[in-house]
Structure formats: structure tokens, C-alpha cells
Amino acid sequence: MPAQTNNPNRRSWIGYSKDSHFPIQNIPFGVFLTRENVITIGTRIGDHAIDLGALQELGYFADVPLTDDMFMQDTLNDFISDGKKTWRLVRNRIGDIFDKDNDELRDHKENRDRVIFHMDEVEMQLPVLIGDYTDFYSSKEHAINVGSMFRDKENALMPNWIHMPIAYHGRSSSIIPSGINIHRPKGQMLNKDTNEPVFGPSKKVDFELETAFITTDANKLGEPIDIKQAEDYIFGMVLLNDWSARDIQKWEYAPLGPFLGKNFATSISPWIVTMDALEPFRCAGPEQEKTPLKYLNHKPKSSFDIHLEVDLTPENGTPTTLTKSNFKHLYWSMSQQLAHHTINGCRINSGDLMGSGTISGPVPDSYGSLLELSWNGEQPIRLNDGTQRSFVNDKDTITMRGYCNNNSVRIGFGEVSNKLIPSYTATVKGSK
Amino acid sequence: MPAQTNNPNRRSWIGYSKDSHFPIQNIPFGVFLTRENVITIGTRIGDHAIDLGALQELGYFADVPLTDDMFMQDTLNDFISDGKKTWRLVRNRIGDIFDKDNDELRDHKENRDRVIFHMDEVEMQLPVLIGDYTDFYSSKEHAINVGSMFRDKENALMPNWIHMPIAYHGRSSSIIPSGINIHRPKGQMLNKDTNEPVFGPSKKVDFELETAFITTDANKLGEPIDIKQAEDYIFGMVLLNDWSARDIQKWEYAPLGPFLGKNFATSISPWIVTMDALEPFRCAGPEQEKTPLKYLNHKPKSSFDIHLEVDLTPENGTPTTLTKSNFKHLYWSMSQQLAHHTINGCRINSGDLMGSGTISGPVPDSYGSLLELSWNGEQPIRLNDGTQRSFVNDKDTITMRGYCNNNSVRIGFGEVSNKLIPSYTATVKGSK
Incomplete structure (x- = not known):
């Protein structure tokens, strides 16, 4: 894992307070219902939920080997099945996309509006289909x-x-x-x-x-x-x-x-x-x-x-x-x-x-x-x-x-x- | 339920011995892998497994309200979800199709060959995805x-x-x-x-x-x-x-x-x-x-x-x-x-x-x-x-x-x- 993803000095172009549970060093995974009533896999930075399905569709994961609809699902089971290597590649890539010095998404208002929601706008679901x-x-x-x-x-x-x-x-x-x-x-x-x-x-x-x-x-x-x-x-x-x-x-x-x-x-x-x-x-x-x-x-x-x-x-x-x-x-x-x-x-x-x-x-x-x-x-x-x-x-x-x-x-x-x-x-x- | 489906006097045009567990009055449900390596939902009469997916595709369930792919699945969960009314309609219809006096499938060799397997030819699977x-x-x-x-x-x-x-x-x-x-x-x-x-x-x-x-x-x-x-x-x-x-x-x-x-x-x-x-x-x-x-x-x-x-x-x-x-x-x-x-x-x-x-x-x-x-x-x-x-x-x-x-x-x-x-x-x- 590149040390960068957990680097405590890294900052994001998404703002959050210093006591937030979700700084750019966290990058958790979840599933939510968007304001358009679509269920998607996402992550969170500060008080913002990020639609990973939309990010993938827009090509932001082109360099990560993923099945086409990896994040356009209503549970994380398939992503989790893919194993630790995939989890790390994706988490590292998300860290990079939201790094304050990365303009790929930061300076692309149309894409930003499509993938970033305020937490008030989304409804969190169970993240996985729990077998046992x-x-x-x-x-x-x-x-x-x-x-x-x-x-x-x-x-x-x-x-x-x-x-x-x-x-x-x-x-x-x-x-x-x-x-x-x-x-x-x-x-x-x-x-x-x-x-x-x-x-x-x-x-x-x-x-x-x-x-x-x-x-x-x-x-x-x-x-x-x-x-x-x-x-x-x-x-x-x-x-x-x-x-x-x-x-x-x-x-x-x-x-x-x-x-x-x-x-x-x-x-x-x-x-x-x-x-x-x-x-x-x-x-x-x-x-x-x-x-x-x-x-x-x-x-x-x-x-x-x-x-x-x-x-x-x-x-x-x-x-x-x-x-x-x-x-x-x-x-x-x-x-x-x-x-x-x-x-x-x-x-x-x-x-x-x-x-x-x-x-x-x-x-x-x-x-x-x-x-x-x-x-x-x-x-x-x-x-x-x-x-x-x-x-x-x-x-x-x-x-x-x-x-x-x-x-x-x-x-x-x-x-x-x-x-x-x-x-x-x-x-x-x-x-x- | 029409009494006919459980009528002990009913006979099928598929033969079986009198101590078979699977006379035409049984009509159980299961999931199997066919000789063509296809997983399908099926039933059984005597020593024969019957491919309900193929039967549905051939139109034999046209008069039963079912989703198009009800039996072309690898578990019975959706069929079971549909409830008792559907189970009965389907079981009664299967009883009718295999009744010795019904020629719909009995006299249609091509269809028969497509839907009927000897039990030796199939591999039984778990019938349902068991949640709990x-x-x-x-x-x-x-x-x-x-x-x-x-x-x-x-x-x-x-x-x-x-x-x-x-x-x-x-x-x-x-x-x-x-x-x-x-x-x-x-x-x-x-x-x-x-x-x-x-x-x-x-x-x-x-x-x-x-x-x-x-x-x-x-x-x-x-x-x-x-x-x-x-x-x-x-x-x-x-x-x-x-x-x-x-x-x-x-x-x-x-x-x-x-x-x-x-x-x-x-x-x-x-x-x-x-x-x-x-x-x-x-x-x-x-x-x-x-x-x-x-x-x-x-x-x-x-x-x-x-x-x-x-x-x-x-x-x-x-x-x-x-x-x-x-x-x-x-x-x-x-x-x-x-x-x-x-x-x-x-x-x-x-x-x-x-x-x-x-x-x-x-x-x-x-x-x-x-x-x-x-x-x-x-x-x-x-x-x-x-x-x-x-x-x-x-x-x-x-x-x-x-x-x-x-x-x-x-x-x-x-x-x-x-x-x-x-x-x-x-x-x-x-x-x-």
C-alpha cells in the first residue's frame, strides 16, 4: 500500500472539520440510496457521500482492473470477493482522486455534481448481503x-x-x-x-x-x-x-x-x-x-x-x-x-x-x-x-x-x- | 387445489415402480445441473428429472401467471416468494401435463427429449439459497x-x-x-x-x-x-x-x-x-x-x-x-x-x-x-x-x-x- 493513502498530512479538496470521523485517510465503503433514488456503492469524505458507481462510469477507475459494474450494485459482496489487492487499488485510487492537488475531478464541476452528495441527501443501506x-x-x-x-x-x-x-x-x-x-x-x-x-x-x-x-x-x-x-x-x-x-x-x-x-x-x-x-x-x-x-x-x-x-x-x-x-x-x-x-x-x-x-x-x-x-x-x-x-x-x-x-x-x-x-x-x- | 393432483388413482405417461418415492402425486421441486451443464429448476417423476425452465420456455406454463424466467434460475427462492397460490397453480399444471391421458407433451418427442432427463444424467444442487x-x-x-x-x-x-x-x-x-x-x-x-x-x-x-x-x-x-x-x-x-x-x-x-x-x-x-x-x-x-x-x-x-x-x-x-x-x-x-x-x-x-x-x-x-x-x-x-x-x-x-x-x-x-x-x-x- 502506498504510504500516501494513510499519510496523516494529506489533505482533500473536500473540506471537513478536524474531528470528522471521515478524513481522506479513512475512505470507508458503504451502500446508499441517492437523491435520484438509485442504489449505489459509495465512500465518504467529511459530510459528503461519493457515488463510486458514477465515478466508475465516468472512467475514474480506468486504470484499476474491475468488472464493469463493480460499483453499480446494491451490496459490496462482489467487491469484497475480489480480495485485498483490489480493495487496496481502489482505496488508493480514491485517495488520489480526492487529494487536494489532483484536478481530475476537483476542477470538473459537471462530474463533481454527479458523484458528490451531502450526507443529508442520501439514505444509508446495509453495506453487504449478510450470509451468516x-x-x-x-x-x-x-x-x-x-x-x-x-x-x-x-x-x-x-x-x-x-x-x-x-x-x-x-x-x-x-x-x-x-x-x-x-x-x-x-x-x-x-x-x-x-x-x-x-x-x-x-x-x-x-x-x-x-x-x-x-x-x-x-x-x-x-x-x-x-x-x-x-x-x-x-x-x-x-x-x-x-x-x-x-x-x-x-x-x-x-x-x-x-x-x-x-x-x-x-x-x-x-x-x-x-x-x-x-x-x-x-x-x-x-x-x-x-x-x-x-x-x-x-x-x-x-x-x-x-x-x-x-x-x-x-x-x-x-x-x-x-x-x-x-x-x-x-x-x-x-x-x-x-x-x-x-x-x-x-x-x-x-x-x-x-x-x-x-x-x-x-x-x-x-x-x-x-x-x-x-x-x-x-x-x-x-x-x-x-x-x-x-x-x-x-x-x-x-x-x-x-x-x-x-x-x-x-x-x-x-x-x-x-x-x-x-x-x-x-x-x-x-x-x- | 383440484383434488386431481393428489388423486391416488391418477397415472402418468412416465413409468415408475409402485414403491417409487416420486409418483405423479408427489411433484417435488429441486434444482439440477443438466447433461448440457445448465442449471435449472425442476421436478421429478419416478426416475426422471423434468426441466421446468425448458418446459416454461416451450410455453407449457402459458396459462399460469409467472415471470418469464421463473424456472430459469439456480435457486427456488423467487418461485417460493411468489406464494402458495403460485405453488399450487404450477404443481397442478405439472400434474396435468404428465397425466397419462394428456398428449400435449406425451406425443411431442422433440419437446420430451428436451425437458426429460434420467436421474443418472443430472446432478442435484441445493434447492434454495438459504438465508438463515x-x-x-x-x-x-x-x-x-x-x-x-x-x-x-x-x-x-x-x-x-x-x-x-x-x-x-x-x-x-x-x-x-x-x-x-x-x-x-x-x-x-x-x-x-x-x-x-x-x-x-x-x-x-x-x-x-x-x-x-x-x-x-x-x-x-x-x-x-x-x-x-x-x-x-x-x-x-x-x-x-x-x-x-x-x-x-x-x-x-x-x-x-x-x-x-x-x-x-x-x-x-x-x-x-x-x-x-x-x-x-x-x-x-x-x-x-x-x-x-x-x-x-x-x-x-x-x-x-x-x-x-x-x-x-x-x-x-x-x-x-x-x-x-x-x-x-x-x-x-x-x-x-x-x-x-x-x-x-x-x-x-x-x-x-x-x-x-x-x-x-x-x-x-x-x-x-x-x-x-x-x-x-x-x-x-x-x-x-x-x-x-x-x-x-x-x-x-x-x-x-x-x-x-x-x-x-x-x-x-x-x-x-x-x-x-x-x-x-x-x-x-x-x-x-
Whole structure:
């Protein structure tokens, strides 16, 4: 990769503030609906969305070997399938086109008007058609906190946890982009007084602060991925809110894991930040107490320094920041997750989504869910407006942000922000 | 539906033996590669595959409202999306075309040669692009057997089991059709002597005898499906072998459920038998001991009388039938499964696959897995050739068959048959 694309001194002829998540060093990929109601693949600089389909049609990618309609699609799957070499050529070329000294597009008003939109003019979509969604459980702090509440303190961490990145399969059909409202789920939960289940809207809707990575086609069925190559199959990362209904989850989860307590909604931020853009923020994760089996031995700096935070905003209210955490707290790295996922030969395709698991830090105000922050309702959180929350109320909006920062540049994810709305009300016959 | 399509007295001008799974009353749907290397949607009568793409092109569906390329596709998803009315019109029309008294195609050699293939000439594919795969756990006998072995007899059945159809999300990317070989998975398992995990090929590869149903687009995110309408969203059924590595599964499954112990392979039979074809075999399931919550109240005859059996065939050997079971033993019905799956608003799409869970009957020779049949290796099974099996050996082929039978007609699924081959051997650096 030419160092130029990540060069913190590079400036673009598109202006943006110095705290923007999307400087010319980021160049994320996403899919959006333009003001002309066309769906296209795009990137973003500052507050502007750039139509890569139109750019390609105008010939700006003539020197990059791409299929003719690579960016005139409604998902990034084909582009991601093309592999790391293509991702880099395209990202480098975009950096060049928008470099302040490059007049190719800068001085061509007609083309500029065709490819550049203000973010207010576009509607972000899911960036990929997600084939399979896996959610890991890789924060030790989170696993201990939840285990303490769902089981007991002595058995909080299962004996297997320290030996492998535990995970479960999630539901792809319920993954939505930022901005879509979510109905409070109904379901069964245990009434402790009667020891019988009751039916109704969940009383414990929660968020889970996560990131996720998106893969390219990596293997054939039966073939493991070597951990040393694992990162080559990761296209980039997004923020993920693994919405959870704690009361439904607690009653249903043994012995096969979470199901309806999770699959009512999972929301992600719409811009995929590439691993190349995140490279300057590579860092060490926590030291692993127990040396893992050899197939999980990764290189020393396998984590990334990504600041994460969550706001809760009541209807017509102001945001309260509930927690601040960091991706680098995760015990198991993405390389370890992918090597483990495929050690049995499980097939990984372009557009698969792998959630990190809730990213809780070591101190209480860095916990990644309300379950932990309010300690299952024992210590409600006070908001700016004086009200309290143990879990998410109807009409609350949960907003997650993430960014990397050093002395010279900020690379951000933007946000994933969704509002919880009341349960679906049309009568379901027989389920009252 | 005109009664004629299911009329047991109807005969076709395509001949077949009286014990064929595919009489003219069946008319299943699948996808195959023709001798000309074209992928098409098709149906089957006796030992002949029929190219529905070619039939449509030749004008035989002129009176059915279909998009022009409905059958010239490599998956059934769009056809299934079109809904029950279209499925019926098409199935009825196919029944008419192949009725022994209909000369439209019977007497047109050129067209016949173009649309009819012997089964030996075609290669069956996965019939749908599977978006999400859910696996239920709906056989009470199986849940009790496995719970007794994985936990203990006193806690075999979790308290939630009797109140709802427990399920977990499976992995779509590892679903394969009948005929594909499966590598023995490697992974972590617990060494009981050291109480530490060890790495290697699984020593307990097992099958699970299941059926699965395939859905059409059913709801928007947030909207439950009423149990009274649930069957309208089920296109049809297949046989499913939920391959399992019991040692990997046992070590990993707490607290989030099965993962690598399952997602190395799941195989399905290639022909989807429609619910209309199965209608004559509707019957009552087991009486439900505990009245479920109202959203799970289904009509009395919500099960189907489907005979199921499993053969194990060693390399160059003869088959031994290991078990005979029946779909009707399942405690929770497909309607209940679908109503439960969506009660929280989880979205169901065309091409989603829902496994029944292992279908174990009440007596030991009706158990649906080797784990149960050999009682975790304590009582190995003797094969025809005198050898024994506690679990599946390398080069063993597992074949599942299923069919419905009454005095006048047999409606079958054919089979799902896959061979277990040794673990993938290319060196995975660092994982020896």
C-alpha cells in the first residue's frame, strides 16, 4: 500500500472539520440510496457521500482492473470477493482522486455534481448481503459480569472460555442499518413467584456495545484458515448493537444458547472501515493468561485501539453518555476468532459478519450493556434529565460511536443509532 | 387445489415402480445441473428429472401467471416468494401435463427429449439459497436422552423445554446437498484425565436424523406470525442430517450453545416435497402434557405421518439400517415452531430452513443419532459385516430416507446420503 493513502498530512479538496470521523485517510465503503433514488456503492469524505458507481462510469477507475459494474450494485459482496489487492487499488485510487492537488475531478464541476452528495441527501443501506452472522463472546469482563448475574459468581466464567473464543450463530435476517426503529419484542419469561412462564413485552430490553468484522471468501468447506493469514480475509469493521431482551434470554438460553432474546434486531453502522485504514492504530490486546492451543497463537499486536461510547437519548431529550470502552480490551483477537471459527472446516463467505461480543472494559463505567451498568437493575443509571434507567425505555434512542485517534489523524466509524418503539400492536390471534 | 393432483388413482405417461418415492402425486421441486451443464429448476417423476425452465420456455406454463424466467434460475427462492397460490397453480399444471391421458407433451418427442432427463444424467444442487438456518430441538425423547448424557438424568429436560420449542441458529454456509463428502472436523475437546483441552480430529462424529421445512417471505421485522396462518408460509420439507461432533460440542456448548460441533456440515435431500403433497398424511402429534401459552395453541392435527430411517454403509460394504423413526413423534409442530420463532418479530424470508431437531422415537431402535443408539459408546451397534460402531468411521456413508405411505400412494423424499472422509490434511501451520 502506498504510504500516501494513510499519510496523516494529506489533505482533500473536500473540506471537513478536524474531528470528522471521515478524513481522506479513512475512505470507508458503504451502500446508499441517492437523491435520484438509485442504489449505489459509495465512500465518504467529511459530510459528503461519493457515488463510486458514477465515478466508475465516468472512467475514474480506468486504470484499476474491475468488472464493469463493480460499483453499480446494491451490496459490496462482489467487491469484497475480489480480495485485498483490489480493495487496496481502489482505496488508493480514491485517495488520489480526492487529494487536494489532483484536478481530475476537483476542477470538473459537471462530474463533481454527479458523484458528490451531502450526507443529508442520501439514505444509508446495509453495506453487504449478510450470509451468516456469528457473534463472539470475547470480552472477559463481560463474560464474568453476565455469568455472575445469569448463573453465580463461582461459575461466572465457564472452564472453556479461557481456551477458545466462544461464539454462537446469530440471525442474519434481523440485521438492520442505523436509523431503523425497533419494536420492543414480546415473548415468554419466567414469573419467579409462580415458577411458570408468562407472555408479554420484554421488560428488560438492552443494548450490547460491539464491533463486527466483515469477511471475504476465505476457504472451501473442510479447510481451516491459518491464523497467520486470517487478517487477509477481513475486509473491514463496523459498529454493532446486539439488541437483547434479558428476561426472554434468561428463560430460553439453556441449553442451546440465546435465540428470541437476540434475533428481534441487530443494528450496524453503515460504513465499513477497512483494515488498511485501521492499521496505524494496531496495538496489543490483553495478555493471555493461559497459552492457547497452537492454532490460536497469534502475532503480538493483534488488537486495535478503537474508542467506543454509547449514548441514551430519551424522546425529545438530550443524550447521556452511558459508557466509554475500547476495542483493545477484548481478550480474543479477530485473527483468533477467525482461526477458531474455521478450525473445523466451517466455510466463510464474502459478506459474513462476525460480532466481537459485548466490549466491556475493566471499570464499571466502561461496561458495554445496561445489564452490567445497572447490575441487572440493582443500580439504575441516572440520566441528564434526572430520570433513571435500568433498561431501555420505549422511545429511547441508543447511539454508539467509535473512532481511532492519534496526534495527527482520527479514523472513525460514525455511529449506529436506533430507537426502541413500543411492541407491535396488531392483534396476533390467540396470543393475548 | 383440484383434488386431481393428489388423486391416488391418477397415472402418468412416465413409468415408475409402485414403491417409487416420486409418483405423479408427489411433484417435488429441486434444482439440477443438466447433461448440457445448465442449471435449472425442476421436478421429478419416478426416475426422471423434468426441466421446468425448458418446459416454461416451450410455453407449457402459458396459462399460469409467472415471470418469464421463473424456472430459469439456480435457486427456488423467487418461485417460493411468489406464494402458495403460485405453488399450487404450477404443481397442478405439472400434474396435468404428465397425466397419462394428456398428449400435449406425451406425443411431442422433440419437446420430451428436451425437458426429460434420467436421474443418472443430472446432478442435484441445493434447492434454495438459504438465508438463515434454524435448528429446533423438538423431540422430547431426544432432549431427554441427550440431556441425560451431557448433563445428568435429573436435569435432562430443562424447565423451559415443555413450554416452548427450543431452538438455536445454525450455519447456512455449511449446508450441502446429498452426495457431497464431509471431512472429519478437527477441534478442541476435553481430556478428562488432565482436565485440559486437547486438539485433534473429532473421535465422536455423529448423524442426527431430522427433517426441515423451507419458508416463504412471511413478515416484516417486528411482526409475529399467527399460528393459525403459520402453515401458509411453509413451502415444503426435506430430510436433514445435522452432522455433529459430540466431543467438540460437549466442550464448547456452555453457555451459548453448539457451534463448531455442528457447523462443519449439514446435509439435506435435494427435492422439496410440498405441504400440499404431504396433506393426505396429516395426523396428530403427541398429546401436549402441558397446555402451552396461547400463541402456541395449534389445531389438533398438526403433524404428519412420515416414516424415517437411517442406514450406515461402510466403504465397499452393505448397508445396515440403524434406526427407524417417524416425524409424528415430534412434540412441537412446525406451526408451533414458526409461531414461536416470530413471536418476537424475527423476520422470516423465502429460503429460510428450519430443522426439526433430531427425531427420536420412544423405543431404542427408533433413536435418531448414534449418541443415543450406542448410548455414548457404552452399547456399540453391530453392523451386518460384524464390525461395530459407536460413532461414524472414516469412509462410512450415512443415508437417510423418508416417505409417507397409505393404502393407495407413497410420497417420498428420496434420500440424503453423504460419506465421512478423513480430516483435511494440508498443514495448518501451528495447529499440529
